[in-house]
Amino acid sequence: MTSEVDGDTTELSRPARRQAEIAAYVVKHGSVSANDLVEAFGVSVMTVHRDLDELERQGVVRKYRGGVSAQPTSVFESNVAYRLNTAHAEKAAIARHARTMIEPGMSVMLDDSTSALALIDLIEDITPLTVATNFLPAITRLSQLRDITLLALGGIYSATHDSFGGMPCAEAVEALHTDLLFCSVSAVSSTHAFHQEEEIVLVKRAMLRSARTKVLLVDHAKLQRTALHRLAPLTDFDVVIVDEKTPQDLIEPLRDHGATVEVAKL
Amino acid sequence: MTSEVDGDTTELSRPARRQAEIAAYVVKHGSVSANDLVEAFGVSVMTVHRDLDELERQGVVRKYRGGVSAQPTSVFESNVAYRLNTAHAEKAAIARHARTMIEPGMSVMLDDSTSALALIDLIEDITPLTVATNFLPAITRLSQLRDITLLALGGIYSATHDSFGGMPCAEAVEALHTDLLFCSVSAVSSTHAFHQEEEIVLVKRAMLRSARTKVLLVDHAKLQRTALHRLAPLTDFDVVIVDEKTPQDLIEPLRDHGATVEVAKL
DNA sequence: CGTTCTTATCGCCTTCTGGTGTTATGTTAT
DNA sequence: ATAACATAACACCAGAAGGCGATAAGAACG
Numbered sequence: 001m002t003s004e005v006d007g008d009t010t011e012l013s014r015p016a017r018r019q020a021e022i023a024a025y026v027v028k029h030g031s032v033s034a035n036d037l038v039e040a041f042g043v044s045v046m047t048v049h050r051d052l053d054e055l056e057r058q059g060v061v062r063k064y065r066g067g068v069s070a071q072p073t074s075v076f077e078s079n080v081a082y083r084l085n086t087a088h089a090e091k092a093a094i095a096r097h098a099r100t101m102i103e104p105g106m107s108v109m110l111d112d113s114t115s116a117l118a119l120i121d122l123i124e125d126i127t128p129l130t131v132a133t134n135f136l137p138a139i140t141r142l143s144q145l146r147d148i149t150l151l152a153l154g155g156i157y158s159a160t161h162d163s164f165g166g167m168p169c170a171e172a173v174e175a176l177h178t179d180l181l182f183c184s185v186s187a188v189s190s191t192h193a194f195h196q197e198e199e200i201v202l203v204k205r206a207m208l209r210s211a212r213t214k215v216l217l218v219d220h221a222k223l224q225r226t227a228l229h230r231l232a233p234l235t236d237f238d239v240v241i242v243d244e245k246t247p248q249d250l251i252e253p254l255r256d257h258g259a260t261v262e263v264a265k266l
Numbered sequence: 267m268t269s270e271v272d273g274d275t276t277e278l279s280r281p282a283r284r285q286a287e288i289a290a291y292v293v294k295h296g297s298v299s300a301n302d303l304v305e306a307f308g309v310s311v312m313t314v315h316r317d318l319d320e321l322e323r324q325g326v327v328r329k330y331r332g333g334v335s336a337q338p339t340s341v342f343e344s345n346v347a348y349r350l351n352t353a354h355a356e357k358a359a360i361a362r363h364a365r366t367m368i369e370p371g372m373s374v375m376l377d378d379s380t381s382a383l384a385l386i387d388l389i390e391d392i393t394p395l396t397v398a399t400n401f402l403p404a405i406t407r408l409s410q411l412r413d414i415t416l417l418a419l420g421g422i423y424s425a426t427h428d429s430f431g432g433m434p435c436a437e438a439v440e441a442l443h444t445d446l447l448f449c450s451v452s453a454v455s456s457t458h459a460f461h462q463e464e465e466i467v468l469v470k471r472a473m474l475r476s477a478r479t480k481v482l483l484v485d486h487a488k489l490q491r492t493a494l495h496r497l498a499p500l501t502d503f504d505v506v507i508v509d510e511k512t513p514q515d516l517i518e519p520l521r522d523h524g525a526t527v528e529v530a531k532l
Numbered sequence: 533c534g535t536t537c538t539t540a541t542c543g544c545c546t547t548c549t550g551g552t553g554t555t556a557t558g559t560t561a562t
Numbered sequence: 563a564t565a566a567c568a569t570a571a572c573a574c575c576a577g578a579a580g581g582c583g584a585t586a587a588g589a590a591c592g
Contacts, residue, residue: 154420
């Protein structure tokens with residue numbers, strides 16, 4: 001009974017998908033033994049343990065001798081929401097739209113978001129170009145490209161985000177001033193952008209101060225939601241790019257509050 | 267004719283090794299055509315061009331219609347692939363010796379040297395540990411390790427060194443103060459450490475100012491040589507580690523001038 | 533205008549890696 | 563002490579990725 005809702009799940013690798021299903025199973029039953037999972041999923045006990053170790057690392061379950069128990073549902077829900085939220089096609093469309101804003105000779109700052117990563121694949125032929133980012137996958141890819149000046153924003157490495165942050169990063173950001181900033185957040189209300197982690201907010205705020213034109217990249221799944229920390233009002237961004245699947249009645253409120261919203265065509 | 271001398275060359279992938287050899291060939295001959303290289307290395311013209319593109323990206327050669335010419339030798343010597351090729355066993359020994367100086371809980375700074383890279387493979391089980399470096403391969407590897415706090419020193423990416431430098435990097439270094447610094451240079455006389463590139467000297471000097479205990483890692487091939495820029499007197503380092511193959515009569519002068527020299531056993 | 537050099541595209545082959553089960557060893561509970 | 567469970571170490575397999583050359587199209591030189 002692999003959910004065939006839409007193309008989402010195909011984005012996940014086989015073990016990742018199974019782990020998500022195991023997580024759902026554990027949350028549903030509250031507490032199960034490893035052997036139960038062996039039967040339920042038709043894999044070896046070893047593989048079950050490996051999956052459970054990974055889920056425990058993510059904070060979704062707690063292991064004890066004889067089985068596992070579910071953690072508070074909020075953790076599970078945020079985890080699954082994150083994993084199912086691939087929105088791959090939408091992000092590519094947003095990236096294509098963002099790309100049109102970049103001209104040769106500009107300096108561009110990217111934050112640690114998958115949207116930024118999608119953008120990198122498109123800017124290869126804009127030369128010359130300077131790109132500054134604190135996102136390790138982005139740094140790795142940009143380092144391979146000729147004709148692009150890469151400015152790495154260092155800092156304390158976070159395995160969760162695969163990026164650099166903290167005060168050292170904020171300081172590195174503050175020493176710059178780029179023409180453009182593309183950044184993303186985890187939640188967007190009709191008036192503000194939000195993020196759940198203070199460390200990240202610190203860096204993103206610094207980025208907002210260090211760019212002339214600020215662009216917010218938002219796929220529709222993030223709209224009408226909030227998170228712990230209010231990052232900035234949407235009017236702080238020069239442009240907010242949303243994908244085509246965004247319902248019109250979610251776009252209007254943003255515009256009513258003064259935001260400049262552009263819709264990326266697929 | 268794959269050299270079976272010792273374990274050295276196995277460190278590089280086949281294309282990387284060939285590229286390093288091509289680089290050496292070009293430097294030696296000053297200027298060669300693509301067809302010359304086809305004959306000399308027994309690969310197709312297409313592969314030669316791919317290799318040359320990569321070497322040009324690294325700044326080692328300059329392509330023109332009909333062939334390539336060498337860049338100033340300083341660039342070649344700085345080239346990472348070239349450096350990786352040399353004195354592998356000695357560097358491992360030096361790294362093992364350096365490792366003994368690291369205690370759990372310390373903060374360690376590493377520069378963009380292959381010696382530093384060798385050290386990384388040995389510190390995995392020293393926990394907790396904080397490591398700061400501007401060397402991209404080092405950053406990539408350290409990011410995989412749990413229990414190690416990674417502090418990336420950002421800056422302007424240099425394809426030649428595969429590391430970050432320039433003023434942004436120097437500033438990032440200056441904001442820190444680590445317990446230890448392990449660094450390497452391209453040349454060491456009986457009194458001073460030298461390096462051929464000003465940009466690099468800038469960063470290394472900053473590192474020297476930002477560490478309590480400074481350790482210089484030197485394989486014997488670098489002794490009794492000089493380069494354009496004088497980095498610092500050897501007495502600025504608390505310890506100078508050399509490998510076992512260093513002739514005794516090269517070690518004595520260092521000690522006579524006040525340096526603390528330790529010999530790494532193979 | 534043709535020759536020479538360069539680049540793009542494709543398909544083959546090799547190598548590497550990730551994912552898995554099996555067996556063996558270690559650990560905890562009863 | 564012994565059974566149940568967990569982990570470690572090894573080997574296998576498949577799919578992905580990388581590296582390479584052949585061919586063909588493109589660009590620069592004389």
